[in-house]
Amino acid sequence: FIFRMREFEQMEMQFFVRPGEEMMWWNRWKETRMAWHRALGFGDDKYRFHDHEKLAHYANAATDVEFAFPFGFKEVEGIHSRTDFDLGNHQKFSGRKIQYFDSETGESYVPYVVETSIGVDRMFLQVMSAAYCEEPLEGGDTRVVLRLPAALAPVKAAVLPLVKKDGMPEVARKIVDELKYDYNVVYDEKDSVGKRYRRQDAVGTPFCITVDGQTLEDGTVTVRHRDTMLQERVAIDRLHAMVDEECSFRKLFRKLDL
Missing domain, CATH: 3.40.50.800 (Anticodon-binding domain)
Known part of the structure; x- marks a missing residue:
């Protein structure tokens, strides 16, 4: 049901970077986000990346963090390099400059965006399905933990x-x-x-x-x-x-x- 809901909850972050450095930061956020998932302690082998071969028109890189649910590996989070699509379109349609002056380079530019987007409902399901255990005990009893x-x-x-x-x-x-x-x-x-x-x-x-x-x-x-x-x-x-x-x-x- 959670994977078929019309409405769902997501937590998103948009991280602004210099044009040309987006791939470095995309890889950095891949590493950081995977480290967070694995820190929960459910087993490193329960997670994998699924890099997109077919990209959205605004992206130059995209991957999913997938978790091994009881019904197979499914996406729980997306990490995308969205280039300057977001702020560039704000600038275009608002008619106002949305640029950042970089004091280190002396240049002004529209920042590129690396986005992480995690499904709250899916994370809940991930945690519950990974945590639930029926454990056999000595004497033939079983405990739910x-x-x-x-x-x-x-x-x-x-x-x-x-x-x-x-x-x-x-x-x-x-x-x-x-x-x-x-x-x-x-x-x-x-x-x-x-x-x-x-x-x-x-x-x-x-x-x-x-x-x-x-x-x-x-x-x-x-x-x-x-x-x-x-x-x-x-x-x-x-x-x-x-x-x-x-x-x-x-x-x-x-x-x-x-």
Whole structure:
């Protein structure tokens, strides 16, 4: 359905360049945009370029970033060198000069445009189809897990008291209060802790923070990691830094240091 909608959402950028340098910048934006897609962590082999052989009349280069959906490779983003078609036509039909004076060259010119255009709906479908997983477990059980990049996960952490007594809910509420101003976190005390883990796996929550008996003794909690299901003891005063490091967009941006 998303690939057949009459109306769709796109995010576009037009990058102005000197005439004659557009191919250098087109290749630079190809590299940068592919790095962004791969930074999401779904596997480099899931992406490929499809360079256009037949170009639009205004373009001198065009490529698509394609992703391997369950139904095959499909376009999620286009990167185009549009020459001076856009601003040149604005200038022509408005009757007003739209030129840039380049102090380095001493020349005035109509800038050329390199455009990137990414489909928002298609990116949503890409992330959901890549993240959704039905994973077999020991004993014959299966868990549904949404392996969303932590920066994109709607809920960053779930705070769970092991039982609804002995002061554990009160400590869990305090942890929620410490995190909620910077991150979307949830409190959950219903059902067994195992069922709560499964609920958070299914919505893609990267961390489950469990308050247990040891918490009341030494101020540490059990942190369960969504993808590996590994658990570790973490001091309460380290939780904010841990969530920040894993869930911040900084972690994605560092991968773009080309």
